[in-house]
Amino acid sequence: MNARIPTEPLQQPEASRAAPQALLDALAERFGARLSTALAVREQHGRDEGSISAPPPQAVVFAESVQDVQDAVRLAAQHGTPVIPYGAGSSLEGHLLAVQGGISLDVSRMNQVLSIDADDLTVTVQPGITRKALNEAIKHTGLFFPIDPGADASIGGMAATRASGTNAVRYGTMRENVLALQVVTAAGEAIRTGTRARKSSAGYDLTRLMVGSEGTLGVFTEVTLRIYPLPEAVSAAICSFPSIEAAVRTVIQTIQLGVPIARVELIDVNSVRVVNAHSKLGLREEPMLLMEFHGSPAGVQEQAETVQQIAQEWGGNAFEWATTPEERTRLWTARHNAYFAAVQSRPGCKAISTDTCVPISRLADCLLDSVAEADASAIPYFLVGHVGDGNFHFGYLLDPNVPQERETAERLNHQLVSRALALGGTCTGEHGVGIHKMGFLADEAGEGAVAMMRAIKQALDPQNILNPGKIFAL
Known part of the structure; x- marks a missing residue:
């Protein structure tokens, strides 16, 4: 195997990718107190539950709406500055690390259930709601969301890493249970993928492309999920x-x-x-x-x-x-x-x-x-x-x-x-690639497949501002 993974703390980000003062000023004007440059807040948003360490982001933006996410991404794009989506901070493979500098975009305040369609066994939520809070919110319907990765992760983060967990043998993973998404692209545009229908043959399956993309192709702002009757x-x-x-x-x-x-x-x-x-x-x-x-x-x-x-x-x-x-x-x-x-x-x-x-x-x-x-x-x-x-x-x-x-x-x-x-298996069944498994991805998928992934990334994010340095190197 040719995989190489970090064994030392990551060094300071390249100065050219760090958030410039002009961006910080623009973010402060737009978000006011919802922009933080305090070291304690930045450090909290610059680490996960894994063993890799890196310097924190230069700032943290707390988004409360789709428009907030769009504006933060657009401002960052104007300055070519990385944006790292943040939910609950429970990932394990360095997904949240600001390896090239930039800003952390915290969506944890976007934590509402937007609609419950009990007859269709679907629910639409904002990305910051955690799986426990979701189940608490829908328990009166006699339904539940079964994906259980152990940690009380955010639904957006679970979709981004294609999480699964203890119930997957019966109910599947996030891949099977995410029906539709609203995603803010690298250009700051909000698009929708998928519908509440259980199947579709309409065009490319963008929902499946986005699920598991680890924040490198877009920022999730709505997630529509399958839910299930509570067992008798x-x-x-x-x-x-x-x-x-x-x-x-x-x-x-x-x-x-x-x-x-x-x-x-x-x-x-x-x-x-x-x-x-x-x-x-x-x-x-x-x-x-x-x-x-x-x-x-x-x-x-x-x-x-x-x-x-x-x-x-x-x-x-x-x-x-x-x-x-x-x-x-x-x-x-x-x-x-x-x-x-x-x-x-x-x-x-x-x-x-x-x-x-x-x-x-x-x-x-x-x-x-x-x-x-x-x-x-x-x-x-x-x-x-x-x-x-x-x-x-x-x-x-x-x-x-x-x-x-x-x-x-x-x-x-x-x-x-x-x-x-x-033996015909995979390097990651549920945690995702992040930083830690980047080398293993090439061993598993082959250089041709990784080249195709890289081409998709470059087409959708030509400035490489969405969670750069994750999954593969550009």
């Missing part, structure tokens, strides 16, 4: 296994039998240990599957009994049910806090998080070899995975003051991605 019955269970392989084989057999399981999460013994400490739980410290079943009461029971039988064939034991909402919430909250629990288990550490995804038939091959490499490295790590769709995450915990540890973690990551690609 929900049941969750945990099951411990004698080995990771036994847990993974259980998942593979479950999926290949067509069991419509809603969630199935792998948690390795390291993750169980830190989750127990962080969330004050008493889970058995063994490899574990955390599962959830949706449907009618009879359907849920049938699914659960089938999976329990499969698990027993692979040595699964201590099958425990969580049937009340409180019990389910406790378990899933603990799972979602696994990343933070692991980071806190080694004070001062940074985590390099992987997110390869492979065809389900190759999951065991990829995962088990990668576990063996991680164990041999002696670097602390944890492993969790949305393994129902072949996606899993290693978190390598490194001391940022010990260069050898970062080198070891990046080497493990290279080996993991190389293995996933050789």
